[in-house]
Amino acid sequence: xxxxxxxxxxVTSKQKIGNTTLKEPWLxxxxxxxxxxxxxxxxxxxxxxxxFITAFKKGLDVYIASITEPDALSAxxxxxxxxxxxxxxxxxxxxxxxxxxxxxxxxGKNLLTTLIDLPFAVSPVIAGLVFILLFGAEGLFGDLLxxxxxxxxxxxxxxxxxxxxxxxxxxxxxxxxxxxxxGTQEEEASISLGAGALTTFLKVTLPNIKWGLLYGVxxxxxxxxxxxxxxxxxxxxxRGLTNTMPLHIEVLYxxxxxxxxxxxxxxMSLLALFTIIIKNIIEWRTKQ
Amino acid sequence: MTTTFFHxxxxxxxPGFKLSIGFTLLYLSILILLPLSMLFWxxxxxxxxxxxxxxxxxxxxxxxxxxxxxxxLAAIINVFFGTIIAWVLVRYDFVGKKLMDGLxxxxxxxPTAVAGIALxxxxxxxxxxxxxxPFKIAFTPIGIIxxxxxxxxxxVVRTVQPVLQNFSTESEEASASLxxxxxxxxxxxxxxxxxxxxxxxxxLAFSRALGEYGSVVxxxxxxxxxTEITPLLIMTKLEQYDYPGATAIAIVLLISSFMILLIMxxxxxxxxxxxxx
Amino acid sequence: xxxxxxNIKKKFGNFQALDDISLNxxxxxxxALLGPSGSGKTSLLRIIAxxxxxxxxAILFDGENITxxxxxxxxxxxxxxxxxxxxxxxxxxNVAYGLKVRPRKTRPSKKEIADKVHTLLSLVKLEHxxxxxxxxxxxxxxxxxxxxxxxAVEPKVLLLDEPFGALDAKVRKDLRRWLRKMHNEFHVTSIxxxxxxxxxxxxADRIVVMNKGKIEQVGTPEDVYDHPNSPFVYDFLGNVNLxxxxxxxxxxxxxSYTGPIDETLAKHDTEAIxxxxxxxxxxxxxxxxxxxxxxxxxxxHAIGPIVQIELHRQDIDEYLExxxxxxxxxxxxxxxxxxxxxRPKQLKVFIPDDFSI
Numbered sequence: 001x002x003x004x005x006x007x008x009x010x011v012t013s014k015q016k017i018g019n020t021t022l023k024e025p026w027l028x029x030x031x032x033x034x035x036x037x038x039x040x041x042x043x044x045x046x047x048x049x050x051x052f053i054t055a056f057k058k059g060l061d062v063y064i065a066s067i068t069e070p071d072a073l074s075a076x077x078x079x080x081x082x083x084x085x086x087x088x089x090x091x092x093x094x095x096x097x098x099x100x101x102x103x104x105x106x107x108g109k110n111l112l113t114t115l116i117d118l119p120f121a122v123s124p125v126i127a128g129l130v131f132i133l134l135f136g137a138e139g140l141f142g143d144l145l146x147x148x149x150x151x152x153x154x155x156x157x158x159x160x161x162x163x164x165x166x167x168x169x170x171x172x173x174x175x176x177x178x179x180x181x182x183g184t185q186e187e188e189a190s191i192s193l194g195a196g197a198l199t200t201f202l203k204v205t206l207p208n209i210k211w212g213l214l215y216g217v218x219x220x221x222x223x224x225x226x227x228x229x230x231x232x233x234x235x236x237x238x239r240g241l242t243n244t245m246p247l248h249i250e251v252l253y254x255x256x257x258x259x260x261x262x263x264x265x266x267x268m269s270l271l272a273l274f275t276i277i278i279k280n281i282i283e284w285r286t287k288q
Numbered sequence: 289m290t291t292t293f294f295h296x297x298x299x300x301x302x303p304g305f306k307l308s309i310g311f312t313l314l315y316l317s318i319l320i321l322l323p324l325s326m327l328f329w330x331x332x333x334x335x336x337x338x339x340x341x342x343x344x345x346x347x348x349x350x351x352x353x354x355x356x357x358x359x360x361l362a363a364i365i366n367v368f369f370g371t372i373i374a375w376v377l378v379r380y381d382f383v384g385k386k387l388m389d390g391l392x393x394x395x396x397x398x399p400t401a402v403a404g405i406a407l408x409x410x411x412x413x414x415x416x417x418x419x420x421x422p423f424k425i426a427f428t429p430i431g432i433i434x435x436x437x438x439x440x441x442x443x444v445v446r447t448v449q450p451v452l453q454n455f456s457t458e459s460e461e462a463s464a465s466l467x468x469x470x471x472x473x474x475x476x477x478x479x480x481x482x483x484x485x486x487x488x489x490x491x492l493a494f495s496r497a498l499g500e501y502g503s504v505v506x507x508x509x510x511x512x513x514x515t516e517i518t519p520l521l522i523m524t525k526l527e528q529y530d531y532p533g534a535t536a537i538a539i540v541l542l543i544s545s546f547m548i549l550l551i552m553x554x555x556x557x558x559x560x561x562x563x564x565x
Numbered sequence: 566x567x568x569x570x571x572n573i574k575k576k577f578g579n580f581q582a583l584d585d586i587s588l589n590x591x592x593x594x595x596x597a598l599l600g601p602s603g604s605g606k607t608s609l610l611r612i613i614a615x616x617x618x619x620x621x622x623a624i625l626f627d628g629e630n631i632t633x634x635x636x637x638x639x640x641x642x643x644x645x646x647x648x649x650x651x652x653x654x655x656x657x658x659n660v661a662y663g664l665k666v667r668p669r670k671t672r673p674s675k676k677e678i679a680d681k682v683h684t685l686l687s688l689v690k691l692e693h694x695x696x697x698x699x700x701x702x703x704x705x706x707x708x709x710x711x712x713x714x715x716x717a718v719e720p721k722v723l724l725l726d727e728p729f730g731a732l733d734a735k736v737r738k739d740l741r742r743w744l745r746k747m748h749n750e751f752h753v754t755s756i757x758x759x760x761x762x763x764x765x766x767x768x769a770d771r772i773v774v775m776n777k778g779k780i781e782q783v784g785t786p787e788d789v790y791d792h793p794n795s796p797f798v799y800d801f802l803g804n805v806n807l808x809x810x811x812x813x814x815x816x817x818x819x820x821s822y823t824g825p826i827d828e829t830l831a832k833h834d835t836e837a838i839x840x841x842x843x844x845x846x847x848x849x850x851x852x853x854x855x856x857x858x859x860x861x862x863x864x865x866h867a868i869g870p871i872v873q874i875e876l877h878r879q880d881i882d883e884y885l886e887x888x889x890x891x892x893x894x895x896x897x898x899x900x901x902x903x904x905x906x907x908r909p910k911q912l913k914v915f916i917p918d919d920f921s922i
Contacts, residue, residue, distance in 0.1 A: 054409060229523075276391070
């Protein structure tokens with residue numbers, strides 16, 4: 001047998017707070033930690049566990065059937081389609097907005113930043129409503145659209161518009177603080193060395209912001225796929241046609257098909273967990 | 289060649305300003321400003337009398353009260369527990385800390401409808417938590433508060449956490465060396481520095497809760513006058529093709545959210561002006 | 566209050582920050598802890614303050630063992646490198662803090678606190694700044710507030726961690742003088758940490774030179790400057806020229822230089838280094854004395870009363886720095902590029918423990 005030598009390394013905790021002067025009594029620490037853990041357990045862990053347990057309550061067959069029936073599949077397809085269209089558009093917008101705001105000085109910059117954040121303050125229901133007021137049958141462009149036989153509300157374009165509206169800030173918000181701290185010197189150096197605009201962006205800017213960009217993109221994606229209120233208003237709930245996954249969950253739930261509802265919900269929870277894991281990996285990478 | 293050419297107007301050598309600012313403004317105008325302005329446009333089509341009548345209808349007023357009340361309470365709960373959680377995550381070590389820290393983002397990442405049905409299943413009278421209580425939780429305002437607390441939790445934790453992380457231990461040491469005990473140090477030195485972050489977290493959680501729909505509709509029960517939140521009422525009006533009604537209520541909700549953000553920004557600005565140049 | 570430090574040891578992980586430190590400080594002394602970063606000087610200060618625990622050893626205040634006593638009960642005043650003022654409190658509130666947080670029984674009345682704060686503020690010349698916030702003050706003003714705040718609790722010991730480290734050169738010099746003045750008035754036992762030898766030499770009654778967790782030398786500024794007891798102290802306090810040679814027949818041999826050494830070293834026959842301060846280098850136009858070495862002047866820096874001269878030794882390929890008075894410089898009429906003769910007026914020889922360092 002091979003002889004193993006285990007090298008013992010002394011694990012050193014952060015020595016910054018070296019004295020009891022800066023520590024609470026152990027009882028206080030125990031109480032605070034317990035409160036936090038209980039709160040997180042009740043509010044975060046239990047709901048997550050419930051989703052998976054309910055989803056598999058009636059067995060694996062029911063689970064698989066629930067997520068492979070035609071309506072479910074079409075909801076999954078629609079959700080993916082919306083994400084594939086909406087996420088790149090808002091990513092492009094986020095990069096353009098962050099570029100303009102962080103690399104140049106102009107008047108009204110703060111106003112513009114506020115404007116980008118505006119959708120955060122708007123209820124998803126209102127985000128859907130405004131598109132009905134624009135493109136609905138009685139809306140501003142209603143007659144025009146029906147003349148040309150174009151349908152936006154209760155169809156894919158409406159769902160995409162509503163999804164775009166609610167996720168406008170996601171990429172820009174991640175990039176702006178990041179690019180602000182990086183300043184403009186590297187880009188200026190690149191331009192002065194004779195590189196073109198696109199080369200400068202691809203070779204200098206992008207490598208500096210890639211993690212922040214990726215983080216913004218996955219958050220944007222999670223929200224697009226999971227958006228409920230805004231999409232609910234504009235979709236029309238047409239089964240197999242304009243139902244995204246969250247809407248499909250609602251329909252199933254209201255029809256008391258709990259196992260099926262939670263089965264689809266479990267897929268979306270996996271997406272959420274995946275998003276969180278990616279986020280932590282990115283944080284870990286950027287710390288290195 | 290003269291050098292004055294270079295000194296004039298050329299603030300930056302970087303390319304793409306016109307393109308990026310042009311795209312940004314056009315995009316925001318079409319996607320955000322034009323649609324939102326429709327709310328104001330459509331509201332103006334209503335007479336003042338009709339507008340007031342719609343927004344002061346007793347069912348609507350009951351929904352405001354419920355929405356504001358539950359959102360406020362949920363934000364307060366989040367301030368209390370969120371600050372403790374942020375403190376514990378930054379200052380203490382325990383098994384599973386990293387996992388807990390990561391999970392705090394769950395409400396950001398989990399679709400609201402999924403959160404809604406999960407919380408409802410838990411807190412329904414026959415649910416794991418619901419059956420522990422002699423009174424109903426789901427389908428009452430308490431259920432709404434629970435859903436809104438879930439939604440708002442990360443806002444407080446994630447705004448307070450970095451402030452605590454960057455908090456210089458020197459201030460605490462200074463306080464201790466001047467004879468203050470731990471409690472006095474917390475109340476007089478640490479807590480005042482956390483207030484701006486806590487206020488920001490509160491505002492974000494509160495304004496998010498005001499507009500929240502997906503996580504609430506399942507657990508609320510949606511009884512008019514009792515458990516019907518304002519966003520749901522807008523939805524109901526829409527389903528009845530009552531566009532003027534939906535628009536009028538929406539504008540009240542929208543302006544309230546803006547006002548809250550504005551007031552909080554002013555408070556922050558005043559506070560900032562005082563002790564940081 | 567006198568402070569006795571007995572055999573203190575402190576480890577941070579695998580790093581020995583303090584290795585068996587013992588030190589006696591008399592009542593009313595102003596002590597400088599001088600050393601490079603990582604020498605353990607700040608750790609020692611924080612341990613005296615009670616902000617850090619020690620692994621072994623003891624600290625005595627006036628003969629009483631206070632090792633186990635909490636920082637807040639030690640009655641010390643601590644001034645932090647980055648001031649650590651409370652941002653959300655005015656200057657007045659900052660200075661009053663230590664009095665206000667006292668338990669009700671020992672807390673002075675509001676009026677007494679206000680009087681005390683105003684006295685202290687006028688002492689630090691900030692009486693008109695009472696209502697300002699720290700962000701509205703300059704660095705030097707902030708440090709004075711920090712000092713007033715520390716003095717408000719009438720500490721028996723004042724501890725200052727690199728008090729002038731974050732300030733610019735001019736303000737540093739002013740505050741240095743001023744600290745000395747304050748100390749002369751209050752006579753509270755004070756210890757300050759610095760990595761700036763000039764600061765330590767200028768202000769302190771005694772200097773404790775630290776290196777790698779150990780005390781190298783303790784003494785008055787004249788002591789440590791003129792009679793360093795180790796190569797490290799030589800190197801750390803002021804500039805020094807090295808004669809890296811060999812001991813032979815009771816002499817140090819380096820290039821064509823041979824010079825006398827201490828009798829204690831006479832029996833050694835090994836590599837050794839001679840340490841010579843620039844002002845101990847004698848320059849002559851002719852080789853009229855024993856042990857003179859030819860050198861070429863390569864640079865002359867003649868600003869101020871002291872003239873610095875860089876020389877290139879002609880016997881071996883090494884450079885030297887000399888300092889002479891302006892008068893001497895003019896009487897010798899030295900020019901760049903000229904060849905002269907030099908010799909160390911005073912040279913201290915150390916045998917290195919390990920030549921690789």
